[in-house]
Amino acid sequence: MTDTDKIVNYLRENLSEKRFKHSLGVAEEAKRLAGHYFADGEKAYLAGLVHDCAKEIPETEAKKLLRDKYKIVIDPVSMNTPKLLHGPLGACMAQSEFGIFDAEILDAIKYHTTAKADMSLLTKIIYMADYIEPNRTFDGVEELREQAYDNLDRAIITGLDFTLSELISDGHMLHPDTVHARNFLLMQKKRR
Ligand SMILES: [Fe+2]
Ligand SMILES: [Fe+2]
Known part of the structure; x- marks a missing residue:
């Protein structure tokens, strides 16, 4: 059994x-985006596959694992926004459960929900693939898909705008990394 098969089995049993379908969708989309933007398709597939491995771990257990097993200090916004825990926790589990030690893959998993300033191409690809994978059906997904293959940075700004607006209208906190990600891309766009 290959490492990928083992991961697929783990995900099938734990998600x-x-x-599970979403994870396969993100893996496929990430590989496609990697092909389009000359990134490493294998790494993109693997990062996409694993990105949500910790998503269904209940909040209390997730916090306990991060604190006691992985000894990771989590920022206050993530501590108060449970769905942000699965990025950092997923990166820890990718190492301990699946033996993935590639720093770029781990970074892409860690930041797939919040994004961050100055993302690597792989981190951008996973952020976008999570948004536009084939099972996604939200209003505007077709336009975003087109944009993602036309101008990745612009598509990420669109995604960040959408996420931030939704968080505000629902009365949620904004993670500073999400704000930094958007500022960084807007500043870069201005300089061009
Ligand atoms: Fe996620
Ligand atoms: Fe996801």
Whole structure:
């Protein structure tokens, strides 16, 4: 059995069917984007596959694992926004459960929800693939898909705008990394 098969089996057993399909969708989309932007397709596939491995771990257990097992200090916004825990936790689990030690893959998993300033191409690809994988059906997904293959940075700004607006209208906190990600890309765009 290859390492990828082992990961697929783990995900099939530990995730809901919907999230399992989503993970395969993100892996495929990430590989496609990598092909388009001359990134490493194998790394993109693997990062996409694993990105949500920690998503269904209940909040209390996730916090306990991060604190006691992985000894990771989590920032206050993530501590108060449970769905942000699965990025950093997923990166820890990718190492301990799946033996993935590639820093670029781990970074892409860690920041796939919040994004951050100055992302690597692989981190950008996973952020975008999570948004536009084939199972996604939200309003505007087709336009975003087109944009993602036309101008990745612009598509990420669109995604960040959408996420931030939604967080604000729902009364949620904004993670500083998400704000930094958007500022960074806007500043870069201005300089061009
Ligand atoms: Fe996620
Ligand atoms: Fe996801």
